[in-house]
Each structure stands twice: as C-alpha cells, then as structure tokens.
Amino acid sequence: MIPVERHQQILALVQEKGVVSIAELTDRLAVSHMTIRRDLQKLEEQGAVMLVSGGVRSTERLASEPSHLDKTSMFSQEKQAIGEAAARHIPRNSCIYLDAGTTTLALARELGMRDDLTIVTNDFVIANFFIDNSQCRMIHTGGTLCRDNRSCVGDAAALALQGLSIDIAFISASCWGMRGIFTPDAEKITVKRAVSEVSRKRVLLADSSKYNKIATFLALPLARFDAVITDPYLPDSARQEMAALEIEITLAS
Numbered sequence: 001m002i003p004v005e006r007h008q009q010i011l012a013l014v015q016e017k018g019v020v021s022i023a024e025l026t027d028r029l030a031v032s033h034m035t036i037r038r039d040l041q042k043l044e045e046q047g048a049v050m051l052v053s054g055g056v057r058s059t060e061r062l063a064s065e066p067s068h069l070d071k072t073s074m075f076s077q078e079k080q081a082i083g084e085a086a087a088r089h090i091p092r093n094s095c096i097y098l099d100a101g102t103t104t105l106a107l108a109r110e111l112g113m114r115d116d117l118t119i120v121t122n123d124f125v126i127a128n129f130f131i132d133n134s135q136c137r138m139i140h141t142g143g144t145l146c147r148d149n150r151s152c153v154g155d156a157a158a159l160a161l162q163g164l165s166i167d168i169a170f171i172s173a174s175c176w177g178m179r180g181i182f183t184p185d186a187e188k189i190t191v192k193r194a195v196s197e198v199s200r201k202r203v204l205l206a207d208s209s210k211y212n213k214i215a216t217f218l219a220l221p222l223a224r225f226d227a228v229i230t231d232p233y234l235p236d237s238a239r240q241e242m243a244a245l246e247i248e249i250t251l252a253s
Contacts, residue, residue: 001029006039007048014049014058021055044237045178050212051237059177059212076106078207078231078252083107085252086170086205086229092116094167097195098126100151101172103205105129111136120164122152122191139164144187153187158194169199171220173206175213178241180222181206182215192219201226208233222247 006029013020013028025036040056043049049056083106090096093116098104100123108126111117112133119134121127122141130138143157171192173181181204183189196202204225211234222228227248234251242249 001031003039003042006031006035007043010036010039010043010056011048014056019052019055019057023054025056044212050177051235059214075207075209075231078209079103079106081231081252082205082207082229083110085250086203087111089203089227089229090114090117090168094118095120095165097121097161097166097169097171097199098123099170099172099192099195099205100126100146100149101205103207104170104172107170107205120161120166122157124150124152141191143191146185146187153185153191155190158190161191161194161198164198166195166199168201168203169195170203170205171195171225173204173210173219175210175215176204176206176222177212177214178222178238179214179218180224181219182213183217183219184215186217189217189219196220196224203227203229205229207231208235211235211238 009029010025022033022036026033040049040051044051048059050059079102082103086107087110095118098108098119098121104123105126108129115135117136118139119130119136120139122143127138127140130136141152141157141160143152144154146153175182202225208231223245225247227250228242229250229252232251232253239249
C-alpha cells in the first residue's frame, strides 16, 4: 500500500472514531509502528490530524472568527500570562506592532507604564487603551473596518504598514499548527503578511486551545516566525518540531 492510500485510510478512521490509537492503525494497515508515526507526522504537518499520547485525533476547522466580545472571556488567564511573558521581550525605545486580538490586548495592558515605545496597531481597543493609559507614541494603520473584531483589515491597512520599519511584531492567530497560522477571513491575510515583511522579529502570541485548528486561508507559515509565546498545555510533539525549526518557544504560566 502506497503512502497516499494509507493517509486516506487513516483520515477515514480518524473521521469515523475521533481518536485512534497507533496500535490500532498498525494492526489495521499491517505496517510498522515507525511507518505509522511517519504517516501521522506528515498528516499533522498538513493540519489534517493532531498527535496525542499514543494516538491521533481529528482537527477542528474554524468557519468564522469569534467576535472580540466572545474572545474576551475565553482563556483569559492564559492570555494574561502570555502578555506578561511577551512584555519582557521588549527593549527600551522599540517600535512594536500589536496585531488585532485579545491576546495582544493582554500584552498592551502590560505596557501601560512604558513611555519609551512606538506602538503600531490595527486594533481600536488596543489604541483606545493606550490613549487613556500611556504616553507612548501611537500609530494606527487605518483600513477597512472589521466591526466584530474592532480592527482594520485589507489593502489600505497593509499599505500603511509597508512604509514602516518595526523591531518586533506580535502577531495573533485564531488557529495555528505546524503549517502556520490560519484565518477564515481573507482580508486579514494582507495585513499579517505585510507586517511580517517590515519587522525584524516576528512573535506569535496564541494560546494552546487554538493549536492544530485550521481555517480556509493560510496567512503565514510557522517557519516565518522567530518565536512563539503560548501556554504550558502545548503538546510535546509541537514543542519538538518548533525546536527543530529553530523557533524560540516560551511557555507562559
């Protein structure tokens, strides 16, 4: 049986059962444990499955972005810890980008006492926070209004970013995996790609609940990031693969 046929059978079993053990797959497909592990690693890289202890489970597909209001109450402790850890990575007098999102908002709240930064954002909630709580220089990208996400997206926002030079970009994601960060909203792609091009360092801020979920559009490959700040619940397999890509990993707790 060639690899493509095995992959199809593995995906069919995972779709049917939700979780399948490696032992069951070796029995069903009559191949070695090592062969199954290679197959599963390939499928995980494609975002089709997620490796768990002793087996594999199906991934979730995000059909639409949760609203800013919905995201505010989700995994708030993990986001606060990620924000605290990210704040320690910012040298004085830096120009930083804060992507739209509640995890980057948690980082913003850690920077209220700073007065030495230039902060670029496409997020209105983050901009409003700094208007009321900081003396840092602020630049908002402008662009097409995304009401649910309280931010700007599209070509105009991307064009504003292309004229800047940013030291560190803190980029958010609704879902991510070893292939990269995904979004169901095509207009967000241009903004994330534009800021990745003009930044010396790119840091993904995302809690582990979003890991191994996919959406229609791949915004950035994971290899494009220099660092990932997440929580301690990220699977060991993901940590090992990111280390192999020489991506700096911080598990904030």
